[in-house]
Amino acid sequence: MTRPVADLERVLVVTAHPDDVDFGASASIAAWTAAGIEVSYCIVTFGDAGGFDETPREQMAALREAEQRAAAKVVGVTDVTFLGHPDGRVYVTHELRRDITRQIRRVRPQRVLTQSPQRNWQRIAPSHPDHLAVGEAALCAVYPDARNPFAHPELLAEEGLAAWTVPEVWLMGGPQPDHYVDVTDTFDRKVEALRAHVSQTAHLGDGLETMLRTWHAANAHNAGLPDGRLAEAYQIVSTA
């Protein structure tokens, strides 16, 4: 089992849709930002193919961007970048690898937190094809692209973005979690952040918190934490 890096200063989160980071990791992130760690978000799409209400489709991208920025603020994150790839049609392309590499070289994180590229056969929702593609593209950007000065040479030549080696990747939603963060103390912030995604969670009402408590208590149980604790689950990959 891989241990988390010491001396953590900056974290870059890479996800497919607005709300993915809040379902997967926002309680951990609330604790990190409270500890003075800078966290940046890179969201690959605007989530314009999601939602449950009558909002006209052409308004959905702007709505979901605003929701994600509000949710980020709840957990202490203000640096949020949207790559604008089309929702529901995310593939591991050269362009996506370059776009994520650009954010890695700009933020220079010690940790990238992204979605597992491995299908989870226990629960189908984390394995949305956009999530699998973003996880794979983010790992390709961590190794080898971001650290290789000869990959995407225009990033260095035109934007001055030098090579950067990310020592550690945290994967969420995958089939093999091996690291749990006790988030009992920041769980309420997670619920508040998810409520900021009104178009995605308003229809759940109070059921949202009940669902989250059940799910995070199960994580805590798997982690061997005492009854009453809540946890988020990750797989840590050493990429140094």
Ligand SMILES: [Zn+2]
């Ligand atoms: Zn998603």
